[in-house]
Amino acid sequence: xxxxxxxxxxxxxxxxxxxxxxxxxxxxxxxxxxxxxxxxxxxxxxxxxxxxxxxxxxxxxxxxxxxxxxxxxxxxxxxxxxxxxxxxxxxxxxxxxxxxxxxxxxxxxxxxxxxxxxxxxxxxxxxxxxxxxxxxxxxxxxxxxxxxxxxxxxxxxxxxxxxxxxxxxxxxxxxxxxxxxxxxxxxxxxxxxxxxxxxxxxxxxxxxxxxxxxxxxxxxxxxxxxxxxxxxxxxxxxxxxxxxxxxxxxxxxxxxxxxxxxxxxxxxxxxxxxxxxxxxxxxxxxxxxxxxxxxxxxxxxxxxxxxxxxxxxxxxxxxxxxxxxxxxxxxxxxxxxxxxxxxxxxxxxxxxxxxxxxxxxxxx
Amino acid sequence: xxxxxxxxxxxxxxxxxxxxxxxxxxxxxxxxxxxxxxxxxxxxxxxxxxxxxxxxxxxxxxxxxxxxxxxxxxxxxxxxxxxxxxxxxxxxxxxxxxxxxxxxxxxxxxxxxxxxxxxxxxxxxxxxxxxxxxxxxxxxxxxxxxxxxxxxxxxxxxxxxxxxxxxxxxxxxxxxxxxxxxxxxxxxxxxxxxxxxxxxxxxxxxxxxxxxxxxxxxxxxxxxxxxxxxxxxxxxxxxxxxxxxxxxxxxxxxxxxxxxxxxxxxxxxxxxxxxxxxxxxxxxxxxxxxxxxxxxxxxxxxxxxxxxxxxxxxxxxxxxxxxxxxxxxxxxxxxxxxxxxxxxxxxxxxxxxxxxxxxxxxxx
Numbered sequence: 189x190x191x192x193x194x195x196x197x198x199x200x201x202x203x204x205x206x207x208x209x210x211x212x213x214x215x216x217x218x219x220x221x222x223x224x225x226x227x228x229x230x231x232x233x234x235x236x237x238x239x240x241x242x243x244x245x246x247x248x249x250x251x252x253x254x255x256x257x258x259x260x261x262x263x264x265x266x267x268x269x270x271x272x273x274x275x276x277x278x279x280x281x282x283x284x285x286x287x288x289x290x291x292x293x294x295x296x297x298x299x300x301x302x303x304x305x306x307x308x309x310x311x312x313x314x315x316x317x318x319x320x321x322x323x324x325x326x327x328x329x330x331x332x333x334x335x336x337x338x339x340x341x342x343x344x345x346x347x348x349x350x351x352x353x354x355x356x357x358x359x360x361x362x363x364x365x366x367x368x369x370x371x372x373x374x375x376x377x378x379x380x381x382x383x384x385x386x387x388x389x390x391x392x393x394x395x396x397x398x399x400x401x402x403x404x405x406x407x408x409x410x411x412x413x414x415x416x417x418x419x420x421x422x423x424x425x426x427x428x429x430x431x432x433x434x435x436x437x438x439x440x441x442x443x444x445x446x447x448x449x450x451x452x453x454x455x456x457x458x459x460x461x462x463x464x465x466x467x468x469x470x471x472x473x474x475x476x477x478x479x480x481x482x483x484x485x486x487x488x489x490x491x492x493x494x495x496x497x498x499x500x501x502x503x504x505x506x507x508x509x510x511x512x513x514x515x516x517x518x519x520x521x522x523x524x525x526x527x528x529x530x531x532x533x534x535x536x537x538x539x540x541x542x543x544x545x546x547x548x549x550x551x552x
Numbered sequence: 553x554x555x556x557x558x559x560x561x562x563x564x565x566x567x568x569x570x571x572x573x574x575x576x577x578x579x580x581x582x583x584x585x586x587x588x589x590x591x592x593x594x595x596x597x598x599x600x601x602x603x604x605x606x607x608x609x610x611x612x613x614x615x616x617x618x619x620x621x622x623x624x625x626x627x628x629x630x631x632x633x634x635x636x637x638x639x640x641x642x643x644x645x646x647x648x649x650x651x652x653x654x655x656x657x658x659x660x661x662x663x664x665x666x667x668x669x670x671x672x673x674x675x676x677x678x679x680x681x682x683x684x685x686x687x688x689x690x691x692x693x694x695x696x697x698x699x700x701x702x703x704x705x706x707x708x709x710x711x712x713x714x715x716x717x718x719x720x721x722x723x724x725x726x727x728x729x730x731x732x733x734x735x736x737x738x739x740x741x742x743x744x745x746x747x748x749x750x751x752x753x754x755x756x757x758x759x760x761x762x763x764x765x766x767x768x769x770x771x772x773x774x775x776x777x778x779x780x781x782x783x784x785x786x787x788x789x790x791x792x793x794x795x796x797x798x799x800x801x802x803x804x805x806x807x808x809x810x811x812x813x814x815x816x817x818x819x820x821x822x823x824x825x826x827x828x829x830x831x832x833x834x835x836x837x838x839x840x841x842x843x844x845x846x847x848x849x850x851x852x853x854x855x856x857x858x859x860x861x862x863x864x865x866x867x868x869x870x871x872x873x874x875x876x877x878x879x880x881x882x883x884x885x886x887x888x889x890x891x892x893x894x895x896x897x898x899x900x901x902x903x904x905x906x907x908x909x910x911x912x913x914x915x916x
Contacts, residue, residue, distance in 0.1 A: 313805065313807055317807055438805075439805070439824070440805050441677065441803070441808075442681060442827070444805075447805075448826075451826055466819070
């Protein structure tokens, strides 16, 4: 599918999403509530004040202009959530990135999409297995998605050849890890490289869970190959499960500590897989979600301003422990749009944090 | 529980079960139909004739007398299915052995009972794992049941120490495999050794599936450690499943051919286990089936003689492919007792074969 022209207000949209405190969920709610990025930018100070704080200044227009130039000079482009070329599976996440920076060609939407993740310090045998599995999946027409990390990720990208998508935690122009610079460049030229953070961003620990949700979100199913308990790979598996995608794991001996994470996943219900055929049995080639025209995530929402009573009720229901927004709506007995508006105000005031799975907490 | 005295008609019962063509299912039906082993022995020629053949001669009384002497001289004893000391879980199988030869002490009935089986040519790592798992299970109060074969079986018995039961395919006095002679003797003295075949029987290939049903039947659950596809261990797992017991398997790398059988079992629904705690989670320590007083398997059955019409209908439903007896009963629309009688006649005539899972076929 050809990319659409960038939206007329691409500049304002970028400025809004690059504003401190505006994540993908908030961004989407602001666009729905105010109808345009410009109107949302203008409303920020007032919203934050009602939330009991001060809004961060909107992103500097000079920084945004420089980002647009840099992206163009890299042969990359911005892909907004409502672009018809935006990957349909990813668009289904509640916290789908508002804009991606991409280099390369988007894979045919009807190809089965499989994420492969695993340990950076994986055994040589596991890397060999991952490479072979990715090769076989690509040969069967699947796209293999991974994160360009050392170990299993690298093996997956190498095995899949041109049938791969790499999602990186930093900016599109930042090679990480350094030894994968050539692989990253090759994937950008022959396949597809995706970044959510703006160019120039050095990847930090906090970026990796966001990167992981994109890997899981792009795929019908995630295969974990050799992972320790409490590793990032298991976070990706959890995100895949929360997004309603298949979770698969490659087993290993109980005597091998590096197999513990995968064996635990299988005990918890992940499908044990040994071959590409096992994987393809789980991710059906004709998945309606792959080709469904995405509904516009920016359907206008009727104004629903909160009053002080609603603010008191909602704030009282929140605490330092993350709770699902749905739960807050139910317990508050207030209209959902009002609760969302209170949360928006609190977030823009720097008092609310959003977590995976649609959960929120007060900043301690 | 103390053993009961041998039944008054132990001699006749042994003679009936040792008669060619009389397996445990047939034996039970004969006792129920004719009320005593002696009456059943007398009825054999007539039954076989109605089934269209000739009955094998009842076992030679001299051979039976010698078996009783041998068993006594070995410090062993016969344990009949209706003995209160007969293991309650095993007694629940449709084809529970009519009589066992045992040496040693029956384990406390309320101990969790776990079967462990696996490859004869298992890797050193898997044998070490099996030994450790059996040790941990015994330390937690479980009894570990296995088959005294090379590899995993041997490791399981060694790890479990005195908290073990060995079930052998040949006679109680036949050491097999030869290198396990000392282990077999130690288990008979310190734990429990069980044989279904009469003393002096050399184990043959056909005996092993019968042995496997006893291993699976004695246990609440069966753990498979390293097994090739289509191996005897997977047969034991299937028998355990058919008997309504838990099936558990230890995973391994897909690159290790010896892990294929276990990984397949897990894909098919067996529980992946890595530790004794994982196993004990599956086999509850307070399983009512362990202590339930067995109902007498020899409840008299009202006479239900078959007529030629029933014989024709039932025989027409049978072929060389094994079918469940329940299916034959349903399709014949004849009273179950009549169908069972026709099958009994055919079997005694040498025209019918019984298979695991209550299935029967005509002898080709």
